[in-house]
Amino acid sequence: MAPTATQAAGSAPVFKTKRPLPFPLNIYQSAIGRKWVMAWTGIGLLGFVIVHMIGNLHLYEGPSRMYEYAETLRDLGGGLLPRTLLLWIMRVGLLAMFVVHLHSAYTLKERSRLASERAGFVGGAKKYASKRDYIAANYASRTMRWTGPIVGLYVLFHLADLTWGWWLGDAYVRGDPYHNVVESLSSIPVAIIYVVANVALAIHIFHGTWSMFQSLGVNNPRYNGLRRNLATALAGVVLVGNLSFPVLVQAGLVDEDNRDCPINDTTGLECLGETAEAH
Amino acid sequence: MSGANDVTSQAGQTSQTSQQSHGRTLSLTLRIWRQDGPDAPGRFHTFDAPNISEDMSFLELLDIINERLIEGGDVPIEFDHDCREGICGMCSLMINGRAHGHELATTTCQLHMRKFSDGDVITVEPFRAKAFPVVRDLVVDRSSFDRIIEAGGYISVNTGAVGDANQTPVPKEAADTSMDAAACIGCGACVAACPNSAAQLFTSAKLAHLNLIPQGQPQRWERTEAMVETMEQFFGSCTNHGECTEACPKEISLDFIAFMNRDYVKAKIKNRKLTGQS
Numbered sequence: 001m002a003p004t005a006t007q008a009a010g011s012a013p014v015f016k017t018k019r020p021l022p023f024p025l026n027i028y029q030s031a032i033g034r035k036w037v038m039a040w041t042g043i044g045l046l047g048f049v050i051v052h053m054i055g056n057l058h059l060y061e062g063p064s065r066m067y068e069y070a071e072t073l074r075d076l077g078g079g080l081l082p083r084t085l086l087l088w089i090m091r092v093g094l095l096a097m098f099v100v101h102l103h104s105a106y107t108l109k110e111r112s113r114l115a116s117e118r119a120g121f122v123g124g125a126k127k128y129a130s131k132r133d134y135i136a137a138n139y140a141s142r143t144m145r146w147t148g149p150i151v152g153l154y155v156l157f158h159l160a161d162l163t164w165g166w167w168l169g170d171a172y173v174r175g176d177p178y179h180n181v182v183e184s185l186s187s188i189p190v191a192i193i194y195v196v197a198n199v200a201l202a203i204h205i206f207h208g209t210w211s212m213f214q215s216l217g218v219n220n221p222r223y224n225g226l227r228r229n230l231a232t233a234l235a236g237v238v239l240v241g242n243l244s245f246p247v248l249v250q251a252g253l254v255d256e257d258n259r260d261c262p263i264n265d266t267t268g269l270e271c272l273g274e275t276a277e278a279h
Numbered sequence: 280m281s282g283a284n285d286v287t288s289q290a291g292q293t294s295q296t297s298q299q300s301h302g303r304t305l306s307l308t309l310r311i312w313r314q315d316g317p318d319a320p321g322r323f324h325t326f327d328a329p330n331i332s333e334d335m336s337f338l339e340l341l342d343i344i345n346e347r348l349i350e351g352g353d354v355p356i357e358f359d360h361d362c363r364e365g366i367c368g369m370c371s372l373m374i375n376g377r378a379h380g381h382e383l384a385t386t387t388c389q390l391h392m393r394k395f396s397d398g399d400v401i402t403v404e405p406f407r408a409k410a411f412p413v414v415r416d417l418v419v420d421r422s423s424f425d426r427i428i429e430a431g432g433y434i435s436v437n438t439g440a441v442g443d444a445n446q447t448p449v450p451k452e453a454a455d456t457s458m459d460a461a462a463c464i465g466c467g468a469c470v471a472a473c474p475n476s477a478a479q480l481f482t483s484a485k486l487a488h489l490n491l492i493p494q495g496q497p498q499r500w501e502r503t504e505a506m507v508e509t510m511e512q513f514f515g516s517c518t519n520h521g522e523c524t525e526a527c528p529k530e531i532s533l534d535f536i537a538f539m540n541r542d543y544v545k546a547k548i549k550n551r552k553l554t555g556q557s
Contacts, residue, residue: 010420013512108516112475115515130402136521217541
């Protein structure tokens with residue numbers, strides 16, 4: 001409704017109403033609906049993070065079991081589906097969730113920024129001149145828009161490092177994840193990147209896991225305390241699991257000293273496959 | 280207004296003569312936001328406030344400063360106030376970066392000077408949000424809240440003969456929770472305290488107040504969609520910090536926000552069915 005002469009200045013809408021799209025796309029047009037989508041994609045991404053962390057624990061079983069795990073992922077779907085098809089479907093789904101999660105986060109952040117602009121006062125980006133005395137907002141909730149991009153950039157680095165092998169160059173052996181992980185994490189700068197990014201990820205999960213319950217409207221005064229406990233537990237498990245890889249490689253507890261198979265993408269992989277089958 | 284002024288001048292006189300009789304007095308320095316109009320540039324003015332009785336409320340402190348300003352021929356500071364009993368939702372003020380000051384569950388009018396220490400420097404700013412334009416000094420226009428209420432914060436009933444008592448049974452739990460939500464006085468502290476300038480706590484309280492009880496059911500889904508979408512014309516997006524509940528003088532629970540989020544997505548689906556698009 002357009003403001004009329006009798007209406008006060010505070011009645012002038014800050015945001016224009018968009019033409020509604022057909023259901024269910026109109027849910028994404030509203031901020032609450034967008035936050036709801038953000039929560040669902042967050043659940044999907046969190047699920048991936050947990051499964052990825054648990055799967056990577058195969059690293060501690062040695063090169064052949066790690067190779068077997070990687071091969072199992074490519075063979076998902078068994079003989080029913082072409083090799084790697086299911087893996088690719090999951091990858092595309094993951095990418096889609098990532099893009100939607102990012103888009104909703106960015107657009108909602110912009111909405112909040114515009115809604116907080118101060119009329120008649122120019123003095124920086126802060127809402128108030130006096131020092132903000134946050135009570136409930138914790139470090140994690142206030143840094144979501146920083147920990148998010150850090151994790152996003154880290155994902156790109158992580159792919160370049162261990163999936164595309166750009167970082168390791170000639171030392172990268174396609175199909176031998178154990179070797180690549182150990183080779184990459186032995187470098188101190190790379191290990192530092194992994195540690196910093198995974199701390200950011202845990203902080204993101206700490207607020208995100210609690211926040212998704214609110215956004216989806218899953219609450220019950222009797223069980224609300226459990227939501228915070230779950231968030232703490234998941235952030236802790238992901239932090240400990242993911243940090244163990246760079247830390248243990250740097251500590252020299254995970255290395256290739258006792259490796260039986262050669263390191264190359266021909267006879268090396270064959271040898272890994274045979275060793276895995278012999279188990 | 281005249282009543283308030285009378286109280287003010289009496290308080291002013293007592294504060295100047297009460298030093299020997301009873302009660303502690305404080306000497307304070309106030310940095311107060313002054314702005315001549317919605318589009319005029321504003322800035323902080325510093326005021327010395329000696330001889331302030333600790334029994335005064337924060338609004339009475341401002342009354343004293345205004346009395347002194349008027350006596351000196353200056354323009355008094357404009358601020359919102361009405362009942363001064365903590366129930367009208369008219370007073371506002373960001374005091375040292377906290378909506379309604381640092382006391383929990385307290386409106387500015389119920390914030391007493393005994394909660395401050397001698398020699399304190401207190402910064403006073405208006406509630407800030409794009410949808411709360413400053414009218415003058417510390418007064419902001421909160422009529423965007425009225426637009427949200429207009430969109431559906433009511434129930435429609437057939438008038439006529441008075442119905443029988445207890446004709447509509449209301450479950451005790453629903454009545455209690457609805458009453459907790461209805462405690463919202465619409466002051467806007469939630470928006471002021473929110474780093475995102477979101478009005479989720481206000482809107483969710485107004486929705487839960489009606490959506491939880493039988494009388495609110497016929498228009499529940501229509502109301503939810505209309506009020507949320509009106510809110511979104513004015514305010515930012517909730518990131519679940521929880522600052523609003525802490526700032527709220529009526530301690531409205533964050534649970535109502537979750538309830539609103541749940542009802543909104545349901546409303547999107549139900550309203551479609553109700554209009555025959557299923």
